[in-house]
Amino acid sequence: MNSGLDLELSFNQAMQGFGISSDIAHILWLPLPMLLVLIAAVVGVLVTVWLERKISAAAQQRIGPEYAGALGILQPMADGLKLLVKEDIIPARADGLLFTLGPILVLVPVILSWLIVPFGQNLLISNVGIGIFLWIALSSIQPIGLLMSGYASNNKYSLLGGLRAAAQSISYEIPLALSVLAVVMMSNSLSTVDIVAQQNNAGFLSWNVWRQPVGFVIFWICALAECERLPFDLPEAEEELVAGYQTEYAGMKFALFYLAGYINLVLSALLVSVLYLGGWGFPIPVNLLASWIGQSPDSALIQVFTGAAGIVMTILKAYLLVFLAILLRWTTPRVRIDQLLDLGWKFLLPISLVNLLVTACLKLAFPIAFGG
């Protein structure tokens, strides 16, 4: 199982070479991947915001940002800086404590969920055994933050937006968890590393998307709904609710909501690629490629290539999905709140239950193809 690059082990050995004990080296190592992933998440958001501006411009036959850096690539940085230096306003009759705590409670679970996103065999912060279940549990904390900021703003639109956000997030959590459960059943493990490893036997032919096409669609719809993206952006529908729970927020607190939304989008795309599109796997097995050019799969060169290809593949797949999400946002109309709840409870929930049942039957009938 533990083949491939193990950076922690190498780091630990290098530190011991400097005469530092193994325990201390471990503590020195701990913040490094966390910092790296935090930076990766923020850079991912900057890229996504730029993509969103450029693609929306193309969809509306505009040019989009073009003066800040080449092709306007620094525009998201300028946006972020502007939000950073803006005045932080707390409305006079709002509840200051809850008003401040709300955005934090929305952002923290999303960033914590990056704990389980694998970019390679050993390239993740922590291979926790409950992997994907941790993400489902963490994402259920978010509605509390939304309700909190909606309530604390002392504004009817905010309260309505917060309630809508919580209702939407609860109703879409269930089909989401059920479709994840079908994948977990096939790979016999909750760990994201095992789920990816199980899909990488025969290149892109063994990806879960062929075995779980219905689950893939359900998961993608639910993930979009959890991210509150159009067609499901009812909690902040500007024609109805001004901006929902964000109405009273300004400056950095608003930026926290903004950041949480986009980090959640990138995270969802990454998880779709992990669960259904083979994660870090190369479309053609690397071992096969290595044997074609006459190299042993264990040689150092091939190992480095596998690691690099893994990171590139994960990000490439995720950003293809982000592109799809952005296209959807700028080309589809918003659904009504009753349509949204009908879709969640009366359509997606039964379908995902049937999907789970069919997967269980297929697992019993064809244990070879469905991971028996």
Added chain:
Amino acid sequence: MNISNSTELICFIILSTIVVCGGIGVVLLENIVYSAFLLGGVFMSVAGLYLLLNASFVAAAQVLVYVGAVNVLILFAIMLVNKKEEMNEVKGLKLRKFLSGFVCIGLLILIIRVNITTAWPLPGPKSIGEESTIRIGEHLFTDYLLPFELASVLLLMAMIGAIVLARRDVYFENENISPSNNIIKQSKTPLIADKSSN
């Protein structure tokens, strides 16, 4: 004492302080919304205690069920009916508070006594870590099957009861609900209004 042990001790002290103080706060705070949010914090720290015991699956389930479902529903209920109106004066409120406080302190003393007199096996059973998910599944489908199924039947009954209560217009045809006696507004509930008009 090595690093991991002392980290564990510090985490335990912080978490249990949050649980105890938060629990007292939930009961004593005047503002019911604060109580509900604080309850969420208490649930989270209980999940943290489970994590310290190496029961990561139970911790995640605790967050998912108690924070993600129970607490959000409590908040929903509070926010949908949160009218700022004066409560009616309750007779003998001081006596009631005293009595309930007395009962609670009695229970606390009982638990402390049990805690002191029981001979706890030290060190406790070895934790099974990641394997716990498999073990929980095995137990739920063998020796705990009946309680598990009974609990799900109970939940189903509660759900059906809630639906029946919420959809009175469909299930109680002869009940006297009509727009004329001002219980409901015609514009808001067209389903009932239609039925009563013909």
